[in-house]
Amino acid sequence: MHSFGYRANALLTFALTILAFMCAIASFSDNFSNQTPSAQIQILNINWFQEEPHGNDEVSLTLNITADLQSLFTWNTKQVFAFVAAEYKTSKNSLNQVSLWDAIIPEKEHAKFWIQISNKYPFIDKGHNLRGKDFNLTLHWHVMPKTGKMLADKIVMSGYRLPDAYR
């Protein structure tokens, strides 16, 4: 009962249990942070709009993205993954989500930014449905904790529309 083996075993079990408990409360503490992120996206220009080699519609945009995600960072945050997706509906597909741009934000200081770029990933439809299409631009963020549950949310900005003809 008092051999080295038993004592080592008891100590290890206790240590692991405490560690698991600490991870759980660290994760739980994230629920109490007050999060007030904000963002704005402007489409500055439609660079071109045509059919790509496989026959699907493709459009290239220049976007102006302003965001302040600093309030998402807590002491238990490892990084925030933010991305902008174009979301729209077509006659065949009830939901289409195409990621146009993303960034890994490693620290709170980098979480307030203004960026002007053309879309990082190609905006390609499955078909020819993009002419005159109304779509939303949604800024999503996924917070990766140092330990525990990941949390994700988004801001939906609507009112964007693609031109009626290729150009």
Added chain:
Amino acid sequence: MGLIGEKIDSIKSIQIRQLLTQAISLGMIVTSALIIWKALMCVTGSESPVVVVLSESMEPGFKRDPIRAGEIVVFNIVGRDIPIVHRVIKVHERENTGEVDVLTKGDKNLDDDRLLYAKGQLWLHRHHIMGRAVGFLPYVGWVTIIMTEKPIIKYILIGALGLLVIKSKD
């Protein structure tokens, strides 16, 4: 003569009983591990309840839960034996059937995962996807990674466990 015979018999029966007890205890430990694994499979509804590539835990299988952009999913590619854990960047969900075309990409990679998919495969479908990541436990995965890369450690561990069980009954 009779006395010695009796003594031998009694010693043999004790040894046999001890041996049987130890064998059963060992068997119990192995089967409890199996039970926990299968129970996890049931609870999570997934074939691989614990994936260690990124030390991330998985959520109940989402036969009912739609797949959305931004989620981190675990998927299998035909011809590869290790599942991949990457983020969804494109989703095209069909109206009536709920079938979905999904494209994934590792956050830090420059290219999307089409290079990793099977030849001619452009999209992932529901049946490729085994689960979704919901949380993060740092360093826990190293145990399994070490055991996979140096299998001798696996055997040493099991041997040591076995020895402990046998010793404790003495």
